[in-house]
Amino acid sequence: QVQLVESGGGLVQPGGSLRLSCAASGSNFSIYVMGWYRQAPGKQRELVAAITSGGGTNYADSVKGRFTISRDNAKNTVYLQMNSLKPEDTAVYYCNTPNRPKNSWGQGTQVTVSS
Numbered sequence: 001q002v003q004l005v006e007s008g009g010g011l012v013q014p015g016g017s018l019r020l021s022c023a024a025s026g027s028n029f030s031i032y033v034m035g036w037y038r039q040a041p042g043k044q045r046e047l048v049a050a051i052t053s054g055g056g057t058n059y060a061d062s063v064k065g066r067f068t069i070s071r072d073n074a075k076n077t078v079y080l081q082m083n084s085l086k087p088e089d090t091a092v093y094y095c096n097t098p099n100r101p102k103n104s105w106g107q108g109t110q111v112t113v114s115s
Contacts, residue, residue: 002026002103004095009109012085020080020109022095030073032099036080038091038111045094049080062088085113 003025012018020036031053039045048060049069057069068081078095092108 004106006109009111029076032097034078040091
């Protein structure tokens, strides 16, 4: 199991920004693809951003141009910078790695975008 702890969520007004952090355990972080996922009540969990070991990134269409995923391998941490937030971004945000398909999900961090 890769232990993952998400933080940085909160309540923000539309148009605001948040930076989420995901701290990972283990020595293989640097070779894993890391992803940020979100799940709103009553909806399926969706991948919103991913970053490869080499720094390549991919984003869901809904967040392109607004969110930026990055990683600091020295700190075993992946970040999600969220700008120009919209109410539809409201969800619990999780990080995980597809390199560990049976890895459990963490607590996530709640992001609420509301005026």
